[in-house]
Amino acid sequence: MLIELHKKLKELIDLAEYIIDIKGEDFHNIGQVCETLRQRYQNFYEYSSEDMQVFFTNSQEKLNFILNKAEETLTPYEIVKIVRHPQRFTLLDILENVYDSYVELGGEGELNLDPAVVCAKAIISRRVGNEIYFHQVMVIGHEKGHGEEFRRGGSATPWGNEKALRYMKMAETEGIPIHFFIFTPGAYPIEDTPGAAQQIARNLYYLSKLEVPTVSFISEGGSGGAEAIGLSDLRLMAEKGYYSVISPEGAAAIEAKLKDGRPPRELVEKMAKALKLTARDNLELGTIDRIIPEPPLGARRRDYDFFKRLKFELIRATDEVVLHTRSLKMLRKYALTKQTDESFRYFVNWDLSEDEREILVENRYLKYRKMSQWALLEPKGFLRCMAQRGAQLSQSFAYEIKYRILKRGQKTFKRFWDEVVSESSLLLKPVSDPVKSVYNLIVGKKIKAKVKALTEIEGDTTLYISPLALQDRTITCPQADKYGCPDLWVPDLYGEFCGVCPTCGYHFPLEYNWYLNNLFDKNSIHTFNDELSSGNPLNFEGYAEKLKSARKETGLNSALISFEAKIGGLSVVVVMLVADFRQGTVGVAEGEKFIRAIELAKISRRPFIALVHTTGGIRIHEGTMGVVQMPRCTMAVRDYVDSGGLYIVVYDNNSYAGPVASFLGSAPYQFALKSTRLGFAGPRVILETTGQPVPPDYHSVENALKRGHIQGIWDRRELRKKLFFALLTMGGPNLYYR
Incomplete structure (x- = not known):
């Protein structure tokens, strides 16, 4: 009993320190409460069990009161601090508590190709009545770790994102859904091969037509680093998570035009609010689909009720994606309404047919095509919209007729004629030659026109003089010391030289x-x-x-x-x-x-x-x-x-x-x-x-x-x-x- 009480007292200290980290020591005297807890913990065995039980109960009530007050006054920047806190749950915590079993792929810990990116083959189960069903899924996400520096706080390197792409392809080959978990402040900004930017672009390009259901969960979503595995059919977000174009500190530095040093704390908090990075903000903006509730001040690594809820939401989200590829809308609606109270009354098979995979990709395109359109400023009006829509349809119809029907028929005839000519015998040659001559006369003109255009292309542009060329002075090439470039007369440089140094080839803007x-x-x-x-x-x-x-x-x-x-x-x-x-x-x-x-x-x-x-x-x-x-x-x-x-x-x-x-x-x-x-x-x-x-x-x-x-x-x-x-x-x- 005393040992258990001693353990619970340590948990109260951890909670008090956690509140201090988020809200500060002066919040409802939490600093003083924490110090009292520490003293009692250090001198635990000097008190009777009855005294300690009373103290524990009173302290627990006081901390719960402070915790609820902290939740009520939570600011956007404090949410950012929750996400970054070492006690926050990570992907490995989710793998241990949400999935029934998993096998990490591509190395573990420091032996991983990129420890900031974890890929795993996992099993997740659901109970329907007395039956238990198991689903295979591919889990791909960022791992922040609990203090391990080698994970770089979840910042993926280019080869880490390349690894994620490799296992996306494996999941597609095996026909199993993918659960993405985003825990990153941003991608690791290096250009080492394959390069941060180009690898994120490759991931997005492949994700756009990935033929398996994808669900993403965002705890910390930092700009492009999040998008590398964030393009999905349904996007969930933790209630105390954040998803932003940039960190509040980065935004503050830009707004303050700082070149060195840290921006002031007041400006950082202001930017956190201005960026609208919270889950509630993103839901209102339409950039996510659903919020997963968390306990006051956010879920931590031992909040098992949260993991239970997350498991339910991941299965339900995957069901929703799969069911939206199927044509029986009444059955789809029935299945979804029966799975809203953290229990399952209906089993959904996650295997997709070929037609369903096509619908899946189409649904994904339409989802993102509509996203953010509401924020566009565009002259509107019923007649204007009707006219634009009519023009688009008529244009589309005209091009379809021209290229899908007429042009296709022309190409078919051309292939047929080429085969006839190539296989014709000497007996057909006298007949085919005149027709071929007519054909070459018509098509050959087009070919000659293109060749002529290639040789004469430089002379068919508008006469344009750059305003920069109107200055009567000379300028020094930035590479003059290296290549010995002479000073350049500005009218020549921005005129006939097209802004290019004729000596070294340096390009002026x-x-x-x-x-x-x-x-x-x-x-x-x-x-x-x-x-x-x-x-x-x-x-x-x-x-x-x-x-x-x-x-x-x-x-x-x-x-x-x-x-x-x-x-x-x-x-x-x-x-x-x-x-x-x-x-x-x-x-x-x-x-x-x-x-x-x-x-x-x-x-x-x-x-x-x-x-x-x-x-x-x-x-x-x-x-x-x-x-x-x-x-x-x-x-x-x-x-x-x-x-x-x-x-x-x-x-x-x-x-x-x-x-x-x-x-x-x-x-x-x-x-x-x-x-x-x-x-x-x-x-x-x-x-x-x-x-x-x-x-x-x-x-x-x-x-x-x-x-x-x-x-x-x-x-x-x-x-x-x-x-x-x-x-x-x-x-x-x-x-x-x-």
Whole structure:
């Protein structure tokens, strides 16, 4: 009895210390209560059992009162502290208490390929009446550990995310659902092969059409690191979890424009509130599907009631995903309503047929396609919406007729005729030659026109003089000391040299208008969706004014321009992220414009080009509404590429973070202009995270090429010719001009 009481007293001390860590020592005199508990614990055997029992009961009641008061006054930043606390449950705690058995794959502990990522084959059971049913699942998630430094707090390396992708594919091969567990402050920001950004992009690309049910559970979701395993059919979130575009400290440093040191505590707490990172906030924003309740001040590693509830919710969520692939809606509704009181009255088989797998992927695409659309600012009206919808349907119908019926018939006839010609005998040659001559006369003109366009492509652009060329002065190349470059006369540099040093090839930055006027055929650019813009979905203080200022200064409504154009007579759909508008950062408007543009390229069977003048990542002022553009846009990319489209990305200047780790980094063909800086995180973030400074050329295009992130380095002076040649030689036969 005394031993048990001694143990329970230690648990009260742990609880008191936990409350102090979250709320501070002055909260309802919790510091004094904790000190009294410690003294009694140290002198435990000097008191009678009756005295200790009375003391324990009184202390327990007092602590429960303080605990409930702490729950009532919990702030967003205190929720962040709960998630980060060493007493918080981790993935290994879940594997031990939620699943009936598991086998860790890919190494254990420090012997793991990446200890921050755990993959396991697990068994989870349910009781239906007197029967017990077992399901196989693949468990993939981040492991923060309880103080183990080698796990890096759950920050996955590129090869850790690659391991996650490998076991996703294994689960798909075996046809078993995947349960993802997100416990990460963010990905480990290094470019070591395969590279943080490109590996997250690969994961998202594959996840978009994974043919098994997927359910994710978020405790700590840090931006792109969370998205690497976060694209799922149904997203659960712990009541005391957080899901954010950036940490409160990171947001505070950006808002305060700090280069060194820590931001003030008041600003950090303000940013935690402004980012709307709590589970309740994310549910209202529509970025998650369901909240899993937790005890006051959050579940810890020995909260077994929470694990029981989590097990029920994981099974119910998987059931829901599976049942939504099946056509009997009445049966589906009945099955789901019978499984809402933490018990199961119905068994759901998680095996999917081929048709059900197709429906699963379609449901996933539609889910993310609708996500965040409510936050888009777009001129609306019944007649306008009807007109837009009618135009979309008629356009889609016209292209279907043209390419699926007429063009397909033309191709069929061509294949038939080629076979006849190749297999014809000498007796048929006198008959086939005249017809072949007519055919070559018609088709040959097209081929000659393309060859001619390739040789004459440089002379068919708008005459454009950069404003930078109007200064009568000289400038020194940044690489003059290394290569002996002479000083450059500005009118020449920004005129005929296209902003490129003729000696060493260093590329000076140019305004985005230069590209619009020098890459595409004269008078061929026609923009669309110009009116789309982001609102202020988080009601972030000062953000509306910043957007208004950006619109006024640039004349643009967003950082992304979408347009139709021609290069050497070939029609293309293009998007361009421009530095002038909020450093090319991506929010709701930019994501929606990207998706609409690539959908247009898909139905019209045109190549799709993304020009990245600059991108600074996801816009923090839109929180997770910006983060979800990563999976949304990547799913659109996968759909377009699978339909036979040609997607080319060209980077310039500085390109970092979320867009590079998703819809840009998932392109089959990626090129960068010389002198571009390309990567996942900047040098300062890497230094703060890893403690190691990076060399000056760490984000150079040469290193990006070595890592396999890009497929080539282009010169700006030859960009138009390079793009045209790529359009002629890359991509499959599904393009309209093939």
